[in-house]
Amino acid sequence: xxxxxxxxxxxxxxxxxxxxxxxxxxxxxxxxxxxxxxxxxxxxxxxxxxxxxxxxxxxxxxxxxxxxxxxxxxxxxxxxxxxxxxxxxxxxxxxxxxxxxxxxxxxxxxxxxxxxxxxxxxxxxxxxxxxxxxxxxxxxxxxxxxxxxxxxxxxxxxxxxxxxxxxxxxxxxxxxxxxxxxxxxxxxxxxxxxxxxxxxxxxxxxxxxxxxxxxxxxxxxxxxxxxxxxxxxxxxxxxxxxxxxxxxxxxxxxxxxxxxxxxxxxxxxxxxxxxxxxxxxxxxxxxxxxxxxxxxxxxxxxxxxxxxxxxxxxxxxxxxxxxxxxxxxxxxxxxxxxxxxxxxxxxxxxxxxxxxxxxxxxxxxxxxxxxxxxxxxxxxxxxxxxxxxxxxxxxxxxxxxxxxxxxxxxxxxxxxxxxxxxxxxxxxxxxxxxxxxxxxxxxxxxxxxxxxxxxxxxxxxxxxxxxxxxxxxxxxxxxxxxxxxxxxxxxxxxxxxxxxxxxxxxxxxxxxxxxxxxxxxxxxxxxxxxxxxxxxxxxxxxxxxxxxxxxxxxxx
Amino acid sequence: xxxxxxxxxxxxxxxxxxxxxxxxxxxxxxxxxxxxxxxxxxxxxxxxxxxxxxxxxxxxxxxxxxxxxxxxxxxxxxxxxxxxxxxxxxxxxxxxxxxxxx
Numbered sequence: 337x338x339x340x341x342x343x344x345x346x347x348x349x350x351x352x353x354x355x356x357x358x359x360x361x362x363x364x365x366x367x368x369x370x371x372x373x374x375x376x377x378x379x380x381x382x383x384x385x386x387x388x389x390x391x392x393x394x395x396x397x398x399x400x401x402x403x404x405x406x407x408x409x410x411x412x413x414x415x416x417x418x419x420x421x422x423x424x425x426x427x428x429x430x431x432x433x434x435x436x437x438x439x440x441x442x443x444x445x446x447x448x449x450x451x452x453x454x455x456x457x458x459x460x461x462x463x464x465x466x467x468x469x470x471x472x473x474x475x476x477x478x479x480x481x482x483x484x485x486x487x488x489x490x491x492x493x494x495x496x497x498x499x500x501x502x503x504x505x506x507x508x509x510x511x512x513x514x515x516x517x518x519x520x521x522x523x524x525x526x527x528x529x530x531x532x533x534x535x536x537x538x539x540x541x542x543x544x545x546x547x548x549x550x551x552x553x554x555x556x557x558x559x560x561x562x563x564x565x566x567x568x569x570x571x572x573x574x575x576x577x578x579x580x581x582x583x584x585x586x587x588x589x590x591x592x593x594x595x596x597x598x599x600x601x602x603x604x605x606x607x608x609x610x611x612x613x614x615x616x617x618x619x620x621x622x623x624x625x626x627x628x629x630x631x632x633x634x635x636x637x638x639x640x641x642x643x644x645x646x647x648x649x650x651x652x653x654x655x656x657x658x659x660x661x662x663x664x665x666x667x668x669x670x671x672x673x674x675x676x677x678x679x680x681x682x683x684x685x686x687x688x689x690x691x692x693x694x695x696x697x698x699x700x701x702x703x704x705x706x707x708x709x710x711x712x713x714x715x716x717x718x719x720x721x722x723x724x725x726x727x728x729x730x731x732x733x734x735x736x737x738x739x740x741x742x743x744x745x746x747x748x749x750x751x752x753x754x755x756x757x758x759x760x761x762x763x764x765x766x767x768x769x770x771x772x773x774x775x776x777x778x779x780x781x782x783x784x785x786x787x788x789x790x791x792x793x794x795x796x797x798x799x800x801x802x803x804x805x806x807x808x809x810x811x812x813x814x815x816x817x818x819x820x821x822x823x824x825x826x827x828x829x830x831x832x833x834x835x836x837x838x839x840x841x842x843x844x845x846x847x848x849x850x851x852x853x854x855x856x857x858x859x860x861x862x863x864x865x866x867x868x869x870x871x872x873x874x875x876x877x878x879x880x881x882x883x884x885x886x887x888x889x890x891x892x
Numbered sequence: 893x894x895x896x897x898x899x900x901x902x903x904x905x906x907x908x909x910x911x912x913x914x915x916x917x918x919x920x921x922x923x924x925x926x927x928x929x930x931x932x933x934x935x936x937x938x939x940x941x942x943x944x945x946x947x948x949x950x951x952x953x954x955x956x957x958x959x960x961x962x963x964x965x966x967x968x969x970x971x972x973x974x975x976x977x978x979x980x981x982x983x984x985x986x987x988x989x990x991x992x993x994x
Contacts, residue, residue, distance in 0.1 A: 362901070362945070363901065363902060363945070365944070365945040368943075368945075369901075369942065369945075369948050383899055383904055383948060383949060384904075385906065385968070385971060385972045386904070386905075386906055386972065386975060386976070386982075386983055387899075387903065387904035387905065387906075388903070388904040416982055431904075431982070432904075433902060433903035433904065434901065434902055434903060434904060435902050435903065683978055683979075754967065754968060754971055755971060755976035755977055755978050755979075756976060760968075763967075763971075763977060763978075765976075765978045766977055766978055769978065812967075815965065815966060815967070816967075817967065
């Protein structure tokens with residue numbers, strides 16, 4: 337993985353010293369809250385309901401065991417013993433004291449981490465496929481390009497005060513696991529007919545109060561033009577994006593209001609002026625960054641299959657886990673393993689300090705020192721020998737992280753919601769926990785099959801509800817929580833925005849409503865091979881409306 | 893009926909304005925404003941405290957009395973007063989347990 341060079345170290349250290357001074361001046365009263373707030377946000381410090389919250393960047397979701405142990409240390413000594421992995425592959429601590437944060441940032445800097453660009457109207461942490469560098473189906477590892485974008489965008493003077501925040505995601509496989517079409521810029525790394533690497537470029541996707549699917553503006557951008565073209569997009573956005581209305585300031589609105597053809601023409605014009613200039617990426621520079629992401633040396637471990645078959649036959653729980661939580665690795669002796677942070681009835685994305693330490697140990701023992709954070713709020717060990725899977729599983733059982741539910745209805749994305757978040761209108765986590773308990777039976781959830789359920793506690797959509805096969809949006813109506821359901825959303829290579837199915841449900845009704853939807857799907861699906869989303873796309877909303885609202889739906 | 897609430901600057905702890913214009917850490921010790929004049933006075937104390945860099949995010953919130961106990965009208969404020977509903981061992985709600993355990 338990428339290691340800081342002397343410039344990175346010096347820069348992050350300098351930023352920590354700068355923020356330490358800013359906190360000292362704030363506590364001494366030399367800075368007002370109005371002066372300090374933008375400064376703290378630039379360093380990932382938010383104020384939530386109960387305390388400050390520190391959001392730490394995990395670039396493209398890649399962590400080393402040393403870094404994860406430091407996060408555990410911070411959770412244990414500066415927070416309440418746990419952290420929350422987010423839908424942007426970051427981690428949040430919910431209870432740090434402002435006075436402690438400079439010290440926390442110093443500790444993070446010692447393991448090459450920081451909290452810069454996790455807030456504010458800048459280019460945020462660049463996200464990527466969590467199976468990057470491991471997945472059998474990828475064309476190339478997208479992380480070197482995410483790292484190049486990270487270096488280019490870090491405190492970029494021209495793009496530090498954009499009209500609004502700006503999110504970039506990169507995938508290196510046809511099967512999109514990074515949801516690139518709901519980002520401000522989505523990049524799909526691919527090869528052309530000559531075998532050269534480049535990107536399909538999407539712009540103007542996003543969720544929030546105005547969900548939009550990105551528009552493709554380039555089918556194949558040569559890799560050397562990555563920064564020139566991205567700069568051209570950002571320049572056009574920075575110049576023309578709306579600054580009069582926060583809710584209309586994202587690039588998706590600019591794309592929508594200008595029209596993609598016109599905007600594309602403006603971008604291409606800007607790109608023509610930049611092309612071939614200092615932003616062109618020389619092969620040597622790309623290779624130098626790629627060298628940091630050289631896959632680990634994976635020794636042949638062909639003994640795996642016989643062992644697995646024997647152990648799976650003897651242990652049903654292990655067999656379930658093998659069926660659900662593995663992703664096919666480039667090397668047939670290996671697998672990418674999802675460690676579910678969605679234990680039945682647990683808080684999605686939360687991990688205790690002890691669990692983080694234990695996962696760091698497991699990554700060293702079985703995982704070639706790599707850990708990933710997925711935008712679906714799970715952790716991944718990308719390179720595990722199939723022969724070691726049983727030993728790994730046994731250890732995960734010991735720490736309560738062997739839930740065999742990756743991709744199932746209980747693998748729920750949920751934002752922190754009103755239990756923590758100052759923006760939220762309704763709680764998300766308790767709804768996720770109740771749905772998880774309702775569908776917790778392994779046999780039942782496997783019978784239901786692949787189903788992405790996503791919950792947001794407000795219209796900002798951190799829980800990605802718009803792209804949930806079943807999406808739930810919590811709102812406040814007459815002082816009470818109300819949950820609106822959308823169906824048919826999807827955040828992959830066939831991105832779609834879910835449709836609101838009808839009136840909302842109270843906190844006591846929402847789990848039953850989800851069960852009604854799932855039961856309706858089971859009744860109408862064309863065999864077990866037809867997934868929820870495929871069935872929904874075939875039959876549309878009518879049968880679900882009918883099941884949820886009965887006569888009411890017919891009258892409407 | 894209203895109360896004045898804020899978060900303490902140094903650690904973000906949710907606090908309410910109590911007797912003698914001191915910030916208190918539990919809502920049951922907060923002073924209730926029953927009249928517009930009392931609300932204005934609480935707000936003035938809050939603004940001064942904000943300017944003195946003791947607290948941030950100062951707000952007047954609506955409350956009612958239920959069986960003699962202060963209860964915020966909005967769920968948001970009830971959660972601030974108690975702690976996360978999903979982690980009953982964290983936040984203010986954990987304090988009696990801590991005392992009982994301690």
